[in-house]
């Protein structure tokens with residue numbers, strides 16, 4: 232029987248896979264391609280390959296499903312399970328849907344506090360014909376109370392937490408220009424929203440949620456956390472990726488394996504500071520990569 236186009240694509244990516252490779256289904260070439268430490272992308276935000284970006288853009292920082300699919304494909308095998316405790320409008324879940332549509336099935340469970348974002352995720356799946364994954368509308372702090380989370384183990388936790396309150400303070404247009412502020416707006420005014428917490432409470436809560444999630448990750452499974460740094464102040468470097476890495480390294484059995492950088496060419500370059508002083512733009516994010524050792 233002639234293979235379908237999706238079967239052909241799957242065969243091309245997996246051809247020559249090393250039999251010792253238990254992590255993913257990739258060939259050596261596809262594996263090495265992923266090792267590039269900087270991914271510069273320009274995923275479409277219009278048209279059929281934007282996968283409902285016109286709906287998802289209600290969210291201040293939706294992740295491109297194609298980007299998430301790359302991480303999922305590297306850190307899982309066909310039939311693998313992925314957990315996203317801060318699922319937003321579903322970048323991770325849609326990434327699984329994209330792979331499934333190409334015959335490279337992965338399954339996901341997402342948790343998202345906002346009913347509006349959950350609803351948008353379902354609308355995107357329906358309109359784009361992508362298989363819906365399990366999306367729970369709830370609080371990630373209660374993650375171990377959801378049967379969809381506790382009834383299985385996961386191969387990958389892939390998530391993009393909200394950022395701490397430091398940047399949520401209102402800023403005037405002139406302040407924005409001088410200080411630089413490309414961070415998303417706060418997601419909601421809910422007390423349960425991690426985006427509304429001060430930095431230390433945010434880090435404590437994130438550490439606790441991810442420690443709970445890690446009890447559902449298989450040994451040797453990976454945790455990938457996307458994050459973006461904040462602008463420095465006089466006294467704080469505000470490199471959120473450093474604070475998060477230190478907190479997660481304190482979780483017993485979890486080992487930091489390094490990071491990749493995602494440079495999103497869709498982001499606009501703002502003339503922060505001009506013509507007075509240097510202010511950094513942040514057109515990139517960190518993907519912090521950890522492995523559960525046992």
Ligand SMILES: C[S@@+](CC[C@H](N)C(=O)[O-])C[C@H]1O[C@@H](n2cnc3c(N)ncnc32)[C@H](O)[C@@H]1O
Nearest residue numbers: 293294317319320321322344370371391424425
């Ligand atoms: C950076 S966004 C994730 C975006 C997502 N990757 C996407 O593609 O849409 C973080 C999300 O965490 C959600 N959130 C904040 N606190 C939460 C909580 N306690 N439980 C579950 N979700 C929460 C916010 O509503 C927000 O949508």
